[in-house]
Amino acid sequence: MTALLLFGDQLGPHFYTGHDEILLVESAAALRRKPYHRQKLHLVLSGMRHLAAEFPDRVTIVRANTYGEAIRDFGRPLVAYQPGSLAAQRMLRRLGVEMRPTPAFALSREEFTAWAGTRERFLMEDFYHFQRTRFDVLMEGEKPVGGRWNLDAENREPPPKRAKLGVPEPWWPKEDEIDAQVRKDLDELKLPAVGRDGTRRFAITRTEALQALESFVRDRLPHFGPHEDAVLTKDWTMAHSLLSVPLNHGLLHPLEVVYAAEDAHRSGAVPLASAEGFIRQVLGWREYVWHLYWHLGGEYxxxxxxxxxxxxxxxxxxxxxxxxxxxxxxxxxxxxxxxxxxxxxxxxxxxxxxxxxxxxxxxxxxxxxxxxxxxxxxxxxxxxxxxxxxxxxxxxxxxxxxxxxxxxxxxxxxxxxxxxxxxxxxxxxxxxxxxxxxxxxxxxxxxxxxxxxxxxxxxxxxxxxxxxxxxxxxxxxxxxx
Known part of the structure:
Protein backbone atom coordinates (compact mmCIF):
# COMPACT_ATOMS: atom_id res chain seq x y z
CA MET A 1 0.00 0.00 0.00
CA THR A 2 1.26 3.48 -0.90
CA ALA A 3 1.46 5.90 2.04
CA LEU A 4 1.30 9.71 1.96
CA LEU A 5 4.38 11.71 2.95
CA LEU A 6 3.40 15.09 4.39
CA PHE A 7 5.67 18.00 5.26
CA GLY A 8 5.16 20.28 8.25
CA ASP A 9 3.39 22.86 6.09
CA GLN A 10 0.84 20.35 4.75
CA LEU A 11 -1.27 19.66 7.82
CA GLY A 12 -4.85 20.38 6.73
CA PRO A 13 -7.67 18.04 5.68
CA HIS A 14 -7.36 18.97 2.01
CA PHE A 15 -4.03 17.13 2.17
CA TYR A 16 -4.79 14.02 4.21
CA THR A 17 -8.48 13.29 3.43
CA GLY A 18 -8.72 9.97 1.61
CA HIS A 19 -5.33 8.69 2.78
CA ASP A 20 -5.24 5.87 5.31
CA GLU A 21 -1.52 5.91 6.05
CA ILE A 22 0.48 9.10 6.54
CA LEU A 23 4.19 9.62 7.22
CA LEU A 24 5.62 12.71 8.94
CA VAL A 25 9.37 13.15 9.32
CA GLU A 26 11.23 14.99 12.07
CA SER A 27 14.65 15.46 10.46
CA ALA A 28 17.38 16.58 12.84
CA ALA A 29 19.51 17.73 9.92
CA ALA A 30 16.68 19.89 8.57
CA LEU A 31 16.04 21.44 11.98
CA ARG A 32 19.67 22.47 12.47
CA ARG A 33 20.51 23.35 8.86
CA LYS A 34 19.78 27.06 9.29
CA PRO A 35 19.35 29.55 12.16
CA TYR A 36 15.56 29.34 12.32
CA HIS A 37 13.54 31.36 14.79
CA ARG A 38 12.93 29.34 17.93
CA GLN A 39 9.16 29.86 17.74
CA LYS A 40 9.15 28.78 14.09
CA LEU A 41 10.77 25.47 15.05
CA HIS A 42 8.20 25.07 17.82
CA LEU A 43 5.28 25.60 15.45
CA VAL A 44 6.54 23.05 12.93
CA LEU A 45 7.05 20.30 15.51
CA SER A 46 3.88 21.16 17.41
CA GLY A 47 1.80 21.04 14.24
CA MET A 48 3.10 17.64 13.16
CA ARG A 49 2.79 16.12 16.63
CA HIS A 50 -0.73 17.43 17.12
CA LEU A 51 -1.77 15.85 13.81
CA ALA A 52 -0.23 12.54 14.86
CA ALA A 53 -2.05 12.71 18.20
CA GLU A 54 -5.36 13.42 16.44
CA PHE A 55 -5.02 10.44 14.08
CA PRO A 56 -2.85 7.90 15.90
CA ASP A 57 -4.02 5.00 13.71
CA ARG A 58 -3.20 6.80 10.47
CA VAL A 59 -0.15 8.99 11.17
CA THR A 60 3.38 7.78 11.84
CA ILE A 61 6.17 10.16 12.86
CA VAL A 62 9.68 8.93 12.08
CA ARG A 63 12.56 10.74 13.79
CA ALA A 64 15.80 10.47 11.83
CA ASN A 65 18.80 12.53 10.86
CA THR A 66 17.65 13.05 7.27
CA TYR A 67 14.52 12.59 5.18
CA GLY A 68 16.34 9.96 3.14
CA GLU A 69 17.05 7.88 6.23
CA ALA A 70 13.46 8.24 7.45
CA ILE A 71 12.00 7.18 4.12
CA ARG A 72 14.32 4.17 3.92
CA ASP A 73 13.42 3.18 7.49
CA PHE A 74 9.71 3.52 6.71
CA GLY A 75 10.20 0.99 3.95
CA ARG A 76 7.01 1.40 1.95
CA PRO A 77 6.13 3.23 -1.29
CA LEU A 78 5.27 6.90 -0.84
CA VAL A 79 3.41 9.63 -2.65
CA ALA A 80 3.68 13.33 -1.80
CA TYR A 81 2.10 16.60 -2.77
CA GLN A 82 4.21 19.30 -4.37
CA PRO A 83 6.28 20.78 -1.52
CA GLY A 84 6.96 24.43 -0.75
CA SER A 85 10.49 24.72 -2.09
CA LEU A 86 12.60 23.88 -5.10
CA ALA A 87 15.06 22.10 -2.80
CA ALA A 88 12.36 19.82 -1.34
CA GLN A 89 11.10 19.06 -4.84
CA ARG A 90 14.61 18.04 -5.91
CA MET A 91 14.90 15.85 -2.81
CA LEU A 92 11.66 14.01 -3.55
CA ARG A 93 12.76 13.37 -7.11
CA ARG A 94 16.13 12.09 -5.90
CA LEU A 95 14.40 9.74 -3.44
CA GLY A 96 11.96 8.50 -6.07
CA VAL A 97 8.80 9.80 -4.36
CA GLU A 98 5.87 10.42 -6.70
CA MET A 99 4.59 14.02 -6.57
CA ARG A 100 1.05 15.21 -7.11
CA PRO A 101 -0.25 18.79 -7.57
CA THR A 102 -0.81 20.61 -4.29
CA PRO A 103 -4.41 21.07 -3.11
CA ALA A 104 -3.43 24.06 -0.96
CA PHE A 105 -4.10 26.90 -3.41
CA ALA A 106 -7.17 28.06 -5.26
CA LEU A 107 -5.57 28.32 -8.70
CA SER A 108 -3.78 25.41 -10.34
CA ARG A 109 -0.32 25.66 -11.86
CA GLU A 110 -1.80 24.99 -15.29
CA GLU A 111 -4.28 27.85 -14.98
CA PHE A 112 -1.57 30.23 -13.80
CA THR A 113 0.70 29.27 -16.69
CA ALA A 114 -2.14 29.97 -19.11
CA TRP A 115 -2.77 33.36 -17.47
CA ALA A 116 0.95 34.24 -17.49
CA GLY A 117 1.27 33.45 -21.19
CA THR A 118 4.16 35.41 -22.68
CA ARG A 119 4.20 38.10 -19.98
CA GLU A 120 7.61 39.38 -18.91
CA ARG A 121 6.18 41.60 -16.16
CA PHE A 122 3.65 40.31 -13.66
CA LEU A 123 1.55 43.03 -12.07
CA MET A 124 -0.41 41.77 -9.09
CA GLU A 125 -3.40 43.96 -9.86
CA ASP A 126 -3.91 42.18 -13.19
CA PHE A 127 -3.69 38.80 -11.49
CA TYR A 128 -6.03 39.91 -8.71
CA HIS A 129 -8.74 40.91 -11.20
CA PHE A 130 -8.36 37.51 -12.85
CA GLN A 131 -8.68 35.71 -9.50
CA ARG A 132 -11.76 37.65 -8.43
CA THR A 133 -13.45 36.80 -11.72
CA ARG A 134 -12.24 33.20 -11.80
CA PHE A 135 -13.59 32.41 -8.31
CA ASP A 136 -16.55 34.83 -8.39
CA VAL A 137 -15.48 36.68 -5.25
CA LEU A 138 -16.98 40.10 -4.46
CA MET A 139 -18.48 40.20 -7.93
CA GLU A 140 -21.81 41.40 -9.33
CA GLY A 141 -21.95 39.65 -12.66
CA GLU A 142 -18.81 40.70 -14.51
CA LYS A 143 -18.19 43.79 -12.35
CA PRO A 144 -16.66 44.12 -8.88
CA VAL A 145 -18.96 44.81 -5.97
CA GLY A 146 -19.07 48.56 -5.39
CA GLY A 147 -17.73 49.34 -8.87
CA ARG A 148 -14.01 49.29 -7.96
CA TRP A 149 -11.59 46.38 -7.84
CA ASN A 150 -9.22 47.86 -5.29
CA LEU A 151 -10.11 50.00 -2.28
CA ASP A 152 -6.55 50.41 -1.02
CA ALA A 153 -6.91 54.20 -1.02
CA GLU A 154 -9.45 53.84 1.79
CA ASN A 155 -7.09 51.68 3.85
CA ARG A 156 -4.26 54.12 4.50
CA GLU A 157 -5.37 55.95 7.62
CA PRO A 158 -2.54 56.97 9.98
CA PRO A 159 -2.50 55.45 13.46
CA PRO A 160 -4.94 56.83 16.02
CA LYS A 161 -3.67 59.11 18.77
CA ARG A 162 -3.68 56.36 21.37
CA ALA A 163 -1.42 53.49 22.36
CA LYS A 164 -3.63 50.74 20.92
CA LEU A 165 -6.10 50.48 18.09
CA GLY A 166 -8.86 49.46 20.50
CA VAL A 167 -10.23 46.39 18.73
CA PRO A 168 -11.02 43.00 20.29
CA GLU A 169 -8.01 40.85 21.13
CA PRO A 170 -7.01 38.14 18.66
CA TRP A 171 -7.98 34.56 19.40
CA TRP A 172 -5.06 33.02 21.30
CA PRO A 173 -4.34 29.27 21.42
CA LYS A 174 -3.78 27.42 24.68
CA GLU A 175 -0.61 25.38 24.95
CA ASP A 176 -0.89 21.73 26.01
CA GLU A 177 1.35 18.82 26.93
CA ILE A 178 2.45 18.42 23.31
CA ASP A 179 3.75 21.99 23.30
CA ALA A 180 5.51 21.35 26.60
CA GLN A 181 7.28 18.30 25.17
CA VAL A 182 8.24 20.23 22.00
CA ARG A 183 9.79 22.95 24.13
CA LYS A 184 11.73 20.36 26.17
CA ASP A 185 12.97 18.59 23.03
CA LEU A 186 14.09 21.84 21.41
CA ASP A 187 15.98 22.80 24.54
CA GLU A 188 17.83 19.48 24.46
CA LEU A 189 18.66 19.71 20.75
CA LYS A 190 20.55 23.00 21.24
CA LEU A 191 19.82 24.16 17.70
CA PRO A 192 21.39 27.33 16.21
CA ALA A 193 18.11 29.20 16.64
CA VAL A 194 17.51 32.94 16.78
CA GLY A 195 14.82 34.92 18.55
CA ARG A 196 13.16 34.30 21.87
CA ASP A 197 11.12 31.34 22.92
CA GLY A 198 7.65 32.35 23.98
CA THR A 199 4.07 31.29 24.50
CA ARG A 200 2.66 29.93 21.26
CA ARG A 201 0.62 32.71 19.65
CA PHE A 202 -0.50 31.09 16.38
CA ALA A 203 -3.01 28.40 15.50
CA ILE A 204 -1.27 25.14 14.54
CA THR A 205 -4.11 22.59 14.52
CA ARG A 206 -7.14 22.44 12.24
CA THR A 207 -9.50 23.08 15.18
CA GLU A 208 -7.45 26.06 16.32
CA ALA A 209 -7.26 27.44 12.78
CA LEU A 210 -11.04 27.37 12.37
CA GLN A 211 -11.48 29.08 15.74
CA ALA A 212 -8.94 31.76 14.80
CA LEU A 213 -10.64 32.35 11.44
CA GLU A 214 -14.11 32.61 12.99
CA SER A 215 -12.87 34.98 15.69
CA PHE A 216 -11.06 37.23 13.21
CA VAL A 217 -13.95 37.54 10.78
CA ARG A 218 -16.45 38.22 13.57
CA ASP A 219 -14.42 40.51 15.84
CA ARG A 220 -11.54 42.08 13.96
CA LEU A 221 -12.16 42.10 10.21
CA PRO A 222 -14.75 44.90 10.55
CA HIS A 223 -11.93 47.13 11.87
CA PHE A 224 -9.15 45.85 9.60
CA GLY A 225 -9.25 48.12 6.58
CA PRO A 226 -8.70 51.74 7.59
CA HIS A 227 -5.52 51.24 9.64
CA GLU A 228 -4.03 48.19 7.92
CA ASP A 229 -0.98 50.24 6.83
CA ALA A 230 -0.48 51.92 10.22
CA VAL A 231 1.94 50.91 12.99
CA LEU A 232 1.58 51.32 16.74
CA THR A 233 4.52 50.64 19.04
CA LYS A 234 2.44 48.97 21.75
CA ASP A 235 -0.03 47.11 19.54
CA TRP A 236 1.85 44.50 17.52
CA THR A 237 -1.26 42.80 16.13
CA MET A 238 -3.42 45.87 15.35
CA ALA A 239 -6.46 44.39 13.51
CA HIS A 240 -4.45 41.89 11.50
CA SER A 241 -5.67 38.32 11.25
CA LEU A 242 -2.59 36.31 12.36
CA LEU A 243 -3.83 33.68 9.89
CA SER A 244 -0.67 33.57 7.79
CA VAL A 245 0.73 30.77 9.99
CA PRO A 246 -2.27 28.38 9.73
CA LEU A 247 -2.62 29.25 6.03
CA ASN A 248 1.05 28.61 5.30
CA HIS A 249 0.99 25.38 7.31
CA GLY A 250 -1.88 24.17 5.15
CA LEU A 251 -4.44 24.16 7.97
CA LEU A 252 -6.83 26.50 6.17
CA HIS A 253 -7.67 26.54 2.49
CA PRO A 254 -7.52 30.04 0.98
CA LEU A 255 -10.99 29.79 -0.51
CA GLU A 256 -12.63 29.00 2.83
CA VAL A 257 -10.89 32.05 4.27
CA VAL A 258 -11.89 34.27 1.36
CA TYR A 259 -15.50 33.10 1.27
CA ALA A 260 -15.82 33.66 5.03
CA ALA A 261 -14.74 37.27 4.57
CA GLU A 262 -17.03 37.73 1.58
CA ASP A 263 -20.01 36.28 3.43
CA ALA A 264 -19.36 38.62 6.35
CA HIS A 265 -19.45 41.61 4.00
CA ARG A 266 -22.58 40.47 2.19
CA SER A 267 -24.34 40.00 5.55
CA GLY A 268 -23.59 43.62 6.41
CA ALA A 269 -21.16 42.82 9.23
CA VAL A 270 -17.96 43.98 7.50
CA PRO A 271 -17.36 47.14 5.42
CA LEU A 272 -16.39 46.53 1.82
CA ALA A 273 -12.98 48.21 2.20
CA SER A 274 -12.02 45.84 5.02
CA ALA A 275 -13.29 42.71 3.28
CA GLU A 276 -11.72 43.66 -0.05
CA GLY A 277 -8.37 44.57 1.51
CA PHE A 278 -8.16 41.23 3.30
CA ILE A 279 -9.34 39.22 0.30
CA ARG A 280 -6.72 40.97 -1.84
CA GLN A 281 -4.02 39.71 0.52
CA VAL A 282 -5.20 36.10 0.39
CA LEU A 283 -6.71 35.49 -3.05
CA GLY A 284 -4.51 38.07 -4.78
CA TRP A 285 -1.07 38.48 -3.25
CA ARG A 286 -0.60 35.09 -1.55
CA GLU A 287 -1.61 33.08 -4.62
CA TYR A 288 0.47 35.36 -6.84
CA VAL A 289 3.56 34.83 -4.66
CA TRP A 290 3.16 31.04 -4.72
CA HIS A 291 2.76 30.76 -8.48
CA LEU A 292 5.55 33.18 -9.33
CA TYR A 293 7.97 31.25 -7.11
CA TRP A 294 7.60 28.28 -9.45
CA HIS A 295 7.06 30.23 -12.65
CA LEU A 296 10.22 32.36 -12.28
CA GLY A 297 12.36 29.50 -11.02
CA GLY A 298 15.62 29.32 -9.11
CA GLU A 299 17.35 31.98 -11.19
CA TYR A 300 15.05 34.62 -9.69
Missing part, protein backbone atom coordinates in the same frame (compact mmCIF):
# COMPACT_ATOMS: atom_id res chain seq x y z
CA UNK A 301 16.61 34.07 -6.26
CA UNK A 302 19.89 35.50 -7.56
CA UNK A 303 18.47 38.70 -9.05
CA UNK A 304 20.40 41.75 -7.84
CA UNK A 305 19.60 44.66 -10.10
CA UNK A 306 21.19 47.29 -7.83
CA UNK A 307 24.29 45.16 -7.17
CA UNK A 308 23.74 45.29 -3.43
CA UNK A 309 26.39 43.25 -1.60
CA UNK A 310 26.49 44.52 2.00
CA UNK A 311 26.35 41.58 4.45
CA UNK A 312 23.56 41.60 7.01
CA UNK A 313 24.97 43.15 10.21
CA UNK A 314 25.12 40.84 13.22
CA UNK A 315 22.58 42.88 15.20
CA UNK A 316 20.13 42.31 12.37
CA UNK A 317 20.90 38.70 11.53
CA UNK A 318 20.93 37.58 15.17
CA UNK A 319 17.92 39.71 16.19
CA UNK A 320 19.75 41.91 18.69
CA UNK A 321 18.05 45.32 18.40
CA UNK A 322 19.02 46.74 21.80
CA UNK A 323 21.58 49.17 20.37
CA UNK A 324 19.34 50.39 17.51
CA UNK A 325 18.33 54.02 18.11
CA UNK A 326 15.76 54.43 15.34
CA UNK A 327 12.48 53.65 17.10
CA UNK A 328 10.75 52.22 14.02
CA UNK A 329 13.62 49.88 13.18
CA UNK A 330 14.17 48.83 16.78
CA UNK A 331 10.47 48.09 17.31
CA UNK A 332 10.27 46.01 14.12
CA UNK A 333 13.32 43.95 15.07
CA UNK A 334 11.97 43.50 18.58
CA UNK A 335 8.76 42.18 17.07
CA UNK A 336 10.66 39.64 14.98
CA UNK A 337 12.77 38.66 17.99
CA UNK A 338 9.79 38.32 20.35
CA UNK A 339 7.16 36.82 18.03
CA UNK A 340 8.79 35.86 14.72
CA UNK A 341 6.22 38.14 13.13
CA UNK A 342 5.48 41.77 12.31
CA UNK A 343 2.84 42.96 9.90
CA UNK A 344 3.35 43.82 6.23
CA UNK A 345 4.14 47.53 6.58
CA UNK A 346 6.90 46.86 9.09
CA UNK A 347 8.27 44.20 6.76
CA UNK A 348 8.14 46.40 3.66
CA UNK A 349 8.49 50.01 4.78
CA UNK A 350 10.73 49.59 7.83
CA UNK A 351 12.82 46.42 7.49
CA UNK A 352 12.80 46.24 3.69
CA UNK A 353 13.20 50.00 3.29
CA UNK A 354 16.21 50.02 5.62
CA UNK A 355 17.77 47.03 3.82
CA UNK A 356 17.29 48.66 0.40
CA UNK A 357 18.81 51.94 1.53
CA UNK A 358 21.82 50.19 3.09
CA UNK A 359 22.42 47.87 0.17
CA UNK A 360 21.98 44.55 1.96
CA UNK A 361 22.54 41.52 -0.26
CA UNK A 362 19.00 40.60 -1.43
CA UNK A 363 19.69 36.83 -1.44
CA UNK A 364 20.90 36.97 2.17
CA UNK A 365 17.96 39.18 3.10
CA UNK A 366 15.53 36.75 1.49
CA UNK A 367 17.04 33.90 3.50
CA UNK A 368 16.76 35.94 6.70
CA UNK A 369 13.05 36.55 6.13
CA UNK A 370 12.51 32.83 5.48
CA UNK A 371 14.26 31.69 8.64
CA UNK A 372 13.35 34.49 11.06
CA UNK A 373 9.59 34.69 10.42
CA UNK A 374 7.14 32.09 11.68
CA UNK A 375 5.16 32.36 8.43
CA UNK A 376 8.27 32.38 6.23
CA UNK A 377 8.81 29.54 3.76
CA UNK A 378 11.02 29.36 0.65
CA UNK A 379 8.06 29.98 -1.68
CA UNK A 380 6.73 32.90 0.39
CA UNK A 381 9.62 35.33 0.43
CA UNK A 382 11.34 35.75 -2.98
CA UNK A 383 8.59 37.81 -4.63
CA UNK A 384 8.05 39.71 -1.37
CA UNK A 385 11.73 40.44 -0.73
CA UNK A 386 13.70 40.26 -3.98
CA UNK A 387 10.84 41.70 -6.02
CA UNK A 388 8.54 43.92 -3.99
CA UNK A 389 10.86 45.06 -1.21
CA UNK A 390 14.30 45.29 -2.82
CA UNK A 391 13.26 45.81 -6.47
CA UNK A 392 16.25 43.61 -7.27
CA UNK A 393 14.40 42.00 -10.18
CA UNK A 394 14.42 45.19 -12.25
CA UNK A 395 10.67 45.65 -12.22
CA UNK A 396 9.32 42.16 -12.93
CA UNK A 397 6.96 42.52 -9.96
CA UNK A 398 6.64 46.20 -9.02
CA UNK A 399 6.70 49.41 -11.03
CA UNK A 400 9.05 51.25 -8.61
CA UNK A 401 11.27 50.63 -5.59
CA UNK A 402 9.41 50.74 -2.27
CA UNK A 403 11.62 53.42 -0.79
CA UNK A 404 10.71 56.19 1.62
CA UNK A 405 12.20 58.71 3.99
CA UNK A 406 11.24 59.55 7.53
CA UNK A 407 8.20 61.61 6.50
CA UNK A 408 6.24 58.49 5.53
CA UNK A 409 7.19 56.74 8.75
CA UNK A 410 6.26 59.82 10.76
CA UNK A 411 2.83 59.84 9.13
CA UNK A 412 2.06 56.11 9.34
CA UNK A 413 3.61 55.15 12.69
CA UNK A 414 3.70 56.54 16.23
CA UNK A 415 7.46 55.97 16.48
CA UNK A 416 8.96 59.29 15.49
CA UNK A 417 7.63 61.43 18.36
CA UNK A 418 9.80 59.66 20.91
CA UNK A 419 12.69 58.77 18.63
CA UNK A 420 16.21 60.10 19.14
CA UNK A 421 16.37 60.89 15.42
CA UNK A 422 14.37 63.67 13.76
CA UNK A 423 12.54 62.57 10.57
CA UNK A 424 12.82 66.15 9.23
CA UNK A 425 16.63 66.16 9.34
CA UNK A 426 18.86 64.62 6.71
CA UNK A 427 22.19 65.92 8.02
CA UNK A 428 23.73 66.27 11.45
CA UNK A 429 23.96 64.08 14.54
CA UNK A 430 20.21 63.58 14.75
CA UNK A 431 19.60 63.08 11.03
CA UNK A 432 17.02 60.32 10.55
CA UNK A 433 18.75 57.33 8.93
CA UNK A 434 15.67 56.79 6.77
CA UNK A 435 15.48 60.42 5.58
CA UNK A 436 19.21 60.71 4.95
CA UNK A 437 19.37 57.16 3.63
CA UNK A 438 16.63 57.88 1.13
CA UNK A 439 18.58 60.71 -0.48
CA UNK A 440 21.89 58.85 -0.35
CA UNK A 441 20.27 55.89 -2.12
CA UNK A 442 18.65 58.16 -4.71
CA UNK A 443 22.00 59.81 -5.35
CA UNK A 444 23.77 56.49 -5.77
CA UNK A 445 21.15 54.92 -8.04
CA UNK A 446 19.83 57.96 -9.90
CA UNK A 447 21.14 56.71 -13.29
CA UNK A 448 19.22 53.46 -12.84
CA UNK A 449 15.89 55.04 -11.83
CA UNK A 450 15.76 58.32 -13.76
CA UNK A 451 13.82 56.71 -16.61
CA UNK A 452 11.16 55.36 -14.25
CA UNK A 453 8.21 57.75 -14.56
CA UNK A 454 7.14 57.03 -10.97
CA UNK A 455 10.53 58.23 -9.71
CA UNK A 456 10.61 61.43 -11.75
CA UNK A 457 9.65 63.83 -8.95
CA UNK A 458 12.17 62.25 -6.55
CA UNK A 459 14.95 62.64 -9.13
CA UNK A 460 14.03 66.30 -9.63
CA UNK A 461 14.05 66.91 -5.87
CA UNK A 462 17.41 65.17 -5.55
CA UNK A 463 18.94 67.61 -8.02
CA UNK A 464 17.71 70.54 -5.93
CA UNK A 465 19.46 69.45 -2.71
CA UNK A 466 22.08 71.96 -1.61
CA UNK A 467 23.62 69.67 1.04
CA UNK A 468 24.00 66.52 -1.06
CA UNK A 469 27.77 66.31 -0.55
CA UNK A 470 27.24 66.36 3.22
CA UNK A 471 24.55 63.67 2.97
CA UNK A 472 26.87 61.49 0.89
CA UNK A 473 29.74 61.74 3.34
CA UNK A 474 27.54 61.26 6.38
CA UNK A 475 25.75 58.14 5.09
CA UNK A 476 28.92 56.61 3.69
CA UNK A 477 30.29 56.39 7.23
CA UNK A 478 27.09 55.98 9.28
CA UNK A 479 27.46 53.51 12.12
CA UNK A 480 24.43 54.39 14.25
CA UNK A 481 20.90 53.48 13.17
Missing amino acids: LQRNGFRATTPLPDWWARLRPAMVRAACLRTALEGVRNHGWVHHIQRLMVLGNHALQRGYDPAALNEWFITSFVDGFPWVMPVNVIGMSQHADGGVIATKPYLSGGAYLNRMTDHCGGCWFDPRKRTGERACPFTAGYWAWMDQHEPAVRANHRMGRAVQNLRRLSDLDEVRAQERHREVF
